[in-house]
Structure formats: structure tokens, C-alpha cells
Amino acid sequence: MQIARAATSLAVVLVAHAARAADCAPPEILDMFPPDGATNVPTNAILSAHYSPSSQWVGGEHEVVTLHGPDPGGEDIPVDPLPDCTPPEGMDRFPPGNYCWSGSEGLLKLRPPEDLRAGSAYTVEWPGLRGLTASRGAGRTVTFTVGDGPDVESPKFAGLENVEWDVGRSKDECIDSEADRFLFDLTPGEASDDFGTESLALVVYETRGPNIGPSSPPEQVAFLPFPVKRDPTRIELSLDDGKGPVCFAARAQDLIGNSSTGADKQVCATTKKPPFFYGCAMTAPRFATTTAAPALLLLLSLAALRRHRSPS
Amino acid sequence: MPSCYRFNVARFGKRALAHRAISVAALVGAALAACSRSGLEDLGASPIGPGASRNESVDASAMTSAPLTDAKAPVPDASVDAPMPPPTATGTSAPPPPTQPTSTATMPPNPPRCVPADETCNGVDDDCNGEVDDGIAAIPCPGGGERFCVAGRFSACPTRCETCIPGSERICFLSYCTYWAAQTCAADGRSFGVCQERHVPPECSGVATKHKDSPELEQCCLDNGYCCRDEYDLDHDGNRSEMLGKCDEVSCK
Numbered sequence: 001m002q003i004a005r006a007a008t009s010l011a012v013v014l015v016a017h018a019a020r021a022a023d024c025a026p027p028e029i030l031d032m033f034p035p036d037g038a039t040n041v042p043t044n045a046i047l048s049a050h051y052s053p054s055s056q057w058v059g060g061e062h063e064v065v066t067l068h069g070p071d072p073g074g075e076d077i078p079v080d081p082l083p084d085c086t087p088p089e090g091m092d093r094f095p096p097g098n099y100c101w102s103g104s105e106g107l108l109k110l111r112p113p114e115d116l117r118a119g120s121a122y123t124v125e126w127p128g129l130r131g132l133t134a135s136r137g138a139g140r141t142v143t144f145t146v147g148d149g150p151d152v153e154s155p156k157f158a159g160l161e162n163v164e165w166d167v168g169r170s171k172d173e174c175i176d177s178e179a180d181r182f183l184f185d186l187t188p189g190e191a192s193d194d195f196g197t198e199s200l201a202l203v204v205y206e207t208r209g210p211n212i213g214p215s216s217p218p219e220q221v222a223f224l225p226f227p228v229k230r231d232p233t234r235i236e237l238s239l240d241d242g243k244g245p246v247c248f249a250a251r252a253q254d255l256i257g258n259s260s261t262g263a264d265k266q267v268c269a270t271t272k273k274p275p276f277f278y279g280c281a282m283t284a285p286r287f288a289t290t291t292a293a294p295a296l297l298l299l300l301s302l303a304a305l306r307r308h309r310s311p312s
Numbered sequence: 313m314p315s316c317y318r319f320n321v322a323r324f325g326k327r328a329l330a331h332r333a334i335s336v337a338a339l340v341g342a343a344l345a346a347c348s349r350s351g352l353e354d355l356g357a358s359p360i361g362p363g364a365s366r367n368e369s370v371d372a373s374a375m376t377s378a379p380l381t382d383a384k385a386p387v388p389d390a391s392v393d394a395p396m397p398p399p400t401a402t403g404t405s406a407p408p409p410p411t412q413p414t415s416t417a418t419m420p421p422n423p424p425r426c427v428p429a430d431e432t433c434n435g436v437d438d439d440c441n442g443e444v445d446d447g448i449a450a451i452p453c454p455g456g457g458e459r460f461c462v463a464g465r466f467s468a469c470p471t472r473c474e475t476c477i478p479g480s481e482r483i484c485f486l487s488y489c490t491y492w493a494a495q496t497c498a499a500d501g502r503s504f505g506v507c508q509e510r511h512v513p514p515e516c517s518g519v520a521t522k523h524k525d526s527p528e529l530e531q532c533c534l535d536n537g538y539c540c541r542d543e544y545d546l547d548h549d550g551n552r553s554e555m556l557g558k559c560d561e562v563s564c565k
Contacts, residue, residue, distance in 0.1 A: 025478030025499040053473035053501045053564075085456055102456035104470050132479050132561060172498045174479050175505025179498050207463040217459070217468035238475065238502040249463045263462040264435050264444040 024174035027055035027129045027137035030106075031225050033255060034199040038144040041122075042151035042195045043115040045255040046093070049108045049126040050223060055137065056130050057101035057108065059083075063127045065099045065110050070120030070146075077113065085109055093257070105223070116146040151195050157252040158189030159265030160204075165246075167274050168236070182242030182271055185232040189262065191252050200226035201253045204235055207266050208247035211240075218249065226252060245270050435464025455565075473501035473564040480562040482539040482555050491525045492516065495541070497562065533557065 031050040034041045047067075057063055059081050067077040078097070085100040087093050094100050097113035108126060116122060121143060128137040164185045172179040186204065191197050202225070205218035212219060227233050235248070251263040426440035437444045450458035453469035460467050476482070476497035484507040486493045492512040495504040512520045516532040523529055526544070533540035539559035545552050555563055 024496075025501075052478070054478040087452070104453065104456040104472055106472055132477055172500075172505070174499045175496050177505060179500075179503065179505075181500075181502065203460075205462045205467055215465065217466060218462040219468050220470045221474070223470075236500065236502065240503070241474065247463070251460060251462065259450065259460055261443050261446045263460065264464060266463055 025052070025054045025131065026135055027131040028052045029126055029128075029137070029140045031201075031223075032124075032126065032140065032142045033201060033225070034142070034144045035225060036140075036142040036144070038199050040147040040196050041116065041144045041199060042147055042149065042255060043118055044150040045112075045116065045146075045199075046257060047110040047112070047124055047255070049140070051106045051108065051129055052137075053106060054131045055106065056132070057103070058130065059101070062136065063129060065108065065127060066125040067110060067112060067122065068125075069122030070117040071122065074120070074122070079110060079113065107223075115150065118146050118148050121145050147195055151193070151254055151256045151258070153194045154258040155191060155193035155197075155200055155252040155254050155260040157191045157250075157260035157262035159262035160186050160248060160250050160267045161189045162187040162232075163248060163267040163269050164232075165242075165269050165271050180239050180274070181236040182239065182246075184235045184237065184242070184246075184248065184269070186235060186248055186250070186267065187232045188227060188230050188250065189265075190230070191226060191260070193252070193254050195254070197226050197252075199255050202226045202233060202250055203253055203259075204233070204248055204250045205263070206237070206241070206246065207249045208245055208268065209237075209241055210243050210246075221248075239273055242271055243273050433461035433464065433466055471564040475502050476504060476562055476564060477501060480539075482541055482559065482562050483533050484541045485525045485529060485543055487525045491520045491529060501564070539563075 028051070029049050030052055033048045033050070034045065064081075065079060067079055068074055069077065080098050082094055082098045082100040085094050085102045088095065094109070094111060096111045099108060099110040101108050108129075110124065123141060123143045125141050126139055128139040130136050166183045166185075167180065168183045169178050169180050171177070188202060191200060193200055201223060203220060204222040204224075206212055206221045207218040208214065221237065222233070222235050224233065237246075245268065247266045247268040249263045249266045252260040426437070428440045429438045431438045431445065431447055433445055433448050435444060445461045445464065448461040450460050451466060452458050455469060457470040459469055478497055478499050478501045480497045481494050482497075482504070484493045484495050485491055486507060486509055490509055490512050493507040493509045495507050497504055513536065515536045516529060519526075519529050519532040527546060530540055530542070530544050530546060534546070534557045537558050539555050539562045540557045542554050542556045543552055547556060
């Protein structure tokens with residue numbers, strides 16, 4: 001009977017653990033390019049949505065991208081899925097009239113079949129994708145207005161200007177404990193583009209770190225909308241990836257995929273790993289960190305007392 | 313005075329009693345030291361708590377101007393290797409000092425002009441147009457995305473996450489009890505959680521019983537289709553923190 005109870009309790013714990021892992025990090029749309037409400041989108045824009053790392057696209061009937069316009073009076077525009085975003089031979093981009101999933105970038109990209117009509121409004125419905133488990137995230141809809149022509153110039157960007165760092169700790173829903181992170185606030189310099197900065201993306205790289213030497217390839221650590229009014233952008237790194245001398249650089253990218261200069265300019269800081277003490281628990285369950293040390297002391301004390309009394 | 317004290321003092325003497333007390337204290341101290349986690353090696357520096365600000369912002373000098381010598385001559389990446397100026401009291405950096413020659417007596421009166429050359433990804437304004445590494449085409453990546461010229465060299469191909477797919481799990485190994493454990497990837501994909509004990513799957517229970525925490529157990533993990541932390545470096549590449557096995561749904565690559 002007791003064995004059955006123990007087995008049942010264990011099963012409940014295991015199911016609860018599995019359920020927690022399954023619910024954590026649900027897939028979601030992080031950003032959209034252009035953003036909802038954008039007013040000066042070039043006619044030759046490639047539209048995209050940036051999904052969270054746990055997202056997976058399988059191309060099913062629930063993962064269809066819909067383009068509607070030109071409004072007023074528009075209709076759904078036929079676009080077809082591609083297995084990936086690899087450009088065909090002789091082309092520098094995937095063909096118009098298609099959308100594709102770039103898993104390594106976390107981007108679902110849509111290239112309209114023809115140039116967007118100047119001055120008109122369009123709506124894109126980005127689908128919710130599945131995550132590592134069966135749960136599906138929510139889709140999002142974006143509406144934007146087209147500007148007066150194509151984007152032909154690359155954006156200009158002065159590079160990053162400043163970095164400040166700190167250490168943060170927050171409860172992580174997947175590991176059910178607190179996760180420590182280095183926090184870097186990066187201030188971007190001036191940026192400009194022939195169609196404004198509202199649809200620009202800021203792509204940040206770690207150019208120096210514990211695992212990145214002076215000649216190692218910089219690693220992309222963020223892809224996000226260019227900050228409004230050059231507000232600082234926060235980047236988080238694990239303690240292993242952000243300890244010691246670290247440097248960052250960034251570039252701006254427009255809706256056509258053109259990249260700016262300015263990525264040669266780096267900002268650097270030297271971080272220090274904080275002295276957090278986790279206690280005596282081997283697997284660090286939360287209750288053990290507060291009860292293990294006193295319990296150990298008590299056991300040792302009792303053992304010492306018993307040894308003194310036993311030879312009587 | 314408690315009777316147990318008078319009894320023990322009479323029986324063992326004060327010196328022996330003191331020795332026993334010291335031994336117990338030493339055991340307790342050793343246990344506490346063994347339980348400490350990394351970070352205590354830094355003890356001695358001022359500990360900071362969450363939210364405390366350590367503003368040490370430094371601007372690395374950028375290679376924005378053409379070199380004084382031949383434009384094709386390789387120039388060290390001074391933006392990273394040069395000594396960084398110390399932080400100011402306000403926590404932000406002062407502008408980097410202008411590059412000065414070490415000996416003013418040898419400075420030529422008319423520095424040679426930049427000699428234009430084809431722009432390459434090297435952190436230098438090769439074509440003397442005032443822009444560093446401009447117009448350099450990106451290199452497509454096989455798995456999607458592109459490599460761009462950043463900080464004088466081409467970036468790595470983008471990956472969907474930094475360390476692991478959020479919520480995924482890999483097998484790790486412990487030195488006690490079942491020897492079989494698992495780590496879950498954090499929600500931001502930047503690290504794994506702690507190694508938490510699990511029941512050994514039936515196909516590896518015999519190996520765990522016989523060999524405990526061992527290369528054999530890790531091999532059994534791989535042979536049975538799990539994603540396993542390579543703690544015993546079974547692929548002999550010197551990396552004991554990587555993952556081996558069926559890791560498509562765990563690894564970022």
C-alpha cells in the first residue's frame with residue numbers, strides 16, 4: 001500500500017514536471033517589420049515577422065501568411081510557401097509571391113508578388129507557430145501604409161556609442177529557479193534611411209567575449225526594431241558568455257535587406273561575475289538551500305555527543 | 313554546569329574535550345566550504361546584489377580614419393587590443409584620446425595620403441572614402457541568413473538561439489544515487505538549469521548499476537537516442553560541455 005502511494009506520488013511529480021516544461025517558453029511573435037501602423041513603407045519592401053527561439057514552422061494549414069490590400073477596396077493577395085528562403089540560382093533573394101521560414105534567424109519572410117501600391121494600406125496576418133511541444137502561439141496582424149517609391153539606398157548608422165552593464169536575476173519558468181544574466185544597455189548612434197527609421201532593424205553582435213577572441217567571428221546576439229529616439233537597447237547574456245572583457249558592435253538593416261556601415265565601431269566593458277552563494281544543496285531544490293546546512297550541523301552534533309556517551 | 317559536562321571533563325579531561333570540540337568545528341567548516349559554489353573565489357571584491365549598477369562603460373577607439381602609412385598594410389585591431397581608458401566617476405567613458413605618435417620628433421611634416429584600394433573586410437577604410445568596410449557583400453549561410461562584415465571580420469552565421477532551444481532537455485550525469493539526470497534549457501535559451509536527478513531508463517539501468525557515473529553510462533545514453541552532455545569527452549575533442557547524440561530539438565545549430 002505504501003509502495004503504491006509512493007509510486008502515485010512520484011508519478012504526480014513527474015507529470016507535473018513534464019507539464020511545467022511543456023508550458024514554458026511558448027512560441028510567440030517578438031517583432032514585425034514593418035511594425036503595425038508604419039506609414040512610409042517602400043514599395044519594394046520584404047515583410048517579416050521575428051519569432052521566439054522555441055518557434056517551429058512546419059507549413060501546415062494553420063501556418064499560412066495572408067496579405068491583403070491595397071486598401072481601401074483591396075482583397076487577399078495570393079502568396080505561396082517555400083520550403084526555405086534559399087535564393088534560386090542567379091537570384092539574390094527568394095522569388096516574389098512567396099513566403100518562407102528562416103529557422104536560423106527565426107524570421108518568417110514574405111515577398112509580395114509585385115511592388116506595393118504607393119499610398120495604399122496593406123494588412124499582413126502572421127500566423128502563430130508551434131513550439132517544441134504541441135502548444136501553438138498566437139498570431140498577429142499588422143497594417144501599414146506604403147510610401148511613394150522603392151528603397152534604393154542603404155541605411156546609414158554611426159554605430160554603437162556606449163555600453164553600461166549590470167547583473168540581473170529573475171525567475172525562469174523553464175528551469176523553475178532563478179537565472180542570472182549580465183545585462184548590457186547599448187546606446188545606438190544616429191541612423192537614417194531614405195524611408196525613415198521606423199522600419200529599420202538593429203542587429204547587435206558580440207565581437208569580444210569569453211568565447212570570442214579578437215579574430216573569432218562575431219556572433220549575433222539580438223535582432224530587434226531600431227530604438228525610438230536612440231533609447232538604450234538591453235541585451236542579456238549568460239554569465240558564461242558575458243564574463244570579463246566583452247565588446248559589441250551593431251548594424252542597421254532596412255526592409256529590403258540592405259545593411260548599413262557602422263558595424264566597425266565597438267563598445268566594450270569588463271564585467272565581473274558576482275559572488276552568489278547557492279548553499280549546500282547538490283541539486284539546488286529551493287527548500288534544500290535553507291535546510292541542508294542546519295540539518296548537517298545537527299547531525300554532526302548528535303554524532304559527536306553520542307560518541308562521547310557510548311564508552312560508559 | 314550540566315552533568316554531561318562534569319562527567320566528560322572528569323573522564324576525558326579538559327584538553328581532550330577541547331580537541332573534540334575543535335574536530336567537530338573543523339568538520340562543520342569543511343562541509344560548509346565544500347558546499348560553496350563558484351563565486352566565492354571572488355570573495356574579497358565588494359559583493360554586489362541584483363540591481364546594483366556597475367557602470368563601466370568604455371568606448372573602444374574605432375578605425376575610422378585612413379592609416380598614415382600604406383593603405384594596404386595590415387593594421388592591428390586597435391579597437392579591441394589597445395588599452396581601454398579607465399571609466400570616469402559617472403560610469404560613462406570619456407572619449408578615447410586621439411591617436412598620438414610615440415615620438416613627436418620623428419613625425420613627418422606631411423603625412424602620406426591614403427592610397428585607395430579595393431575595400432575588404434578588415435576594419436580599415438581601404439578605398440579612402442571616409443567609410444570603413446562599406447559596400448562589402450554579405451555571404452549567404454547554408455542554413456539561412458548571412459554573414460556580415462562586423463568589427464573588421466565576417467560574423468558567424470546566425471543561429472536560432474544562443475545555447476539551447478528553450479524548454480528542451482538533455483541528459484547529464486551525477487556521481488550519486490541513480491547517476492542519471494537531466495537539465496532543462498532556460499526560457500531565453502541562454503543556459504541550462506541545474507542537473508536534476510531522474511530515474512534511469514530501463515535500457516541503461518544495468519550500466520548505471522554496474523559502472524555508475526562513467527563513460528559507459530554516457531555511451532549508453534548516446535546509443536539509446538538521447539541528447540547527452542559529453543562529460544567524458546567521448547568524441548575526444550576536449551570539449552566536455554557540448555552535447556552529443558540526438559540533439560536536433562535541443563541544440564541551436
